Amino acid sequence: DAKTTQPNSMESNEEEPVHLPCNHSTISGTDYIHWYRQLPSQGPEYVIHGLTSNVNNRMASLAIAEDRKSSTLILHRATLRDAAVYYCILTSGTYKYIFGTGTRLKVLA
């Protein structure tokens, strides 16, 4: 299973953009990059996913490096409700979504 590396924790001020990095140097050509987040006492929640091109949705943007060995989840204006653990996951033609320990994002008021 391809692995991802994320910082253990990050801090951001409220109303400012947040860039959450993820390294995945062993990514294969068929691996999708998924991001999920988990708020306290809840199950993980889907945020965004992509394959090669940058992606935008109502929650966030996903910037994927040209060589696909890294990606960045961008929250355009962090709010207190965005404080969560963010997981970067690689998936391919399998069903196995392997979660690491993620990045704990703290948003400061």
Added chain:
Amino acid sequence: DTGVSQDPRHKITKRGQNVTFRCDPISEHNRLYWYRQTLGQGPEFLTYFQNEAQLEKSRLLSDRFSAERPKGSFSTLEIQRTEQGDSAMYLCASSLGDRSSGANVLTFGAGSRLTVL
């Protein structure tokens, strides 16, 4: 549709007892997953169903664990002879997808928290 439902949300049991958790996935979803999460760790994959077929079980799933998904609808996860090390959050997720796509999006339930005394 109210999403993925899990029951019970919390279960406290004594060591040696059996427990069963139920998961009701989103109705049109053909895939169902069970994960386990301990404090400070990410979810760990336990098992996966495509419709009613259990296609893989993690090595984390000892003989004391069994999961079923009769008729490809709801699923149950039973733990026999519970041990203190089984204390964790048990998460269920479902998705709609085919075998070839890594783009399937998982929808998780809120989890069932097990405490074994």
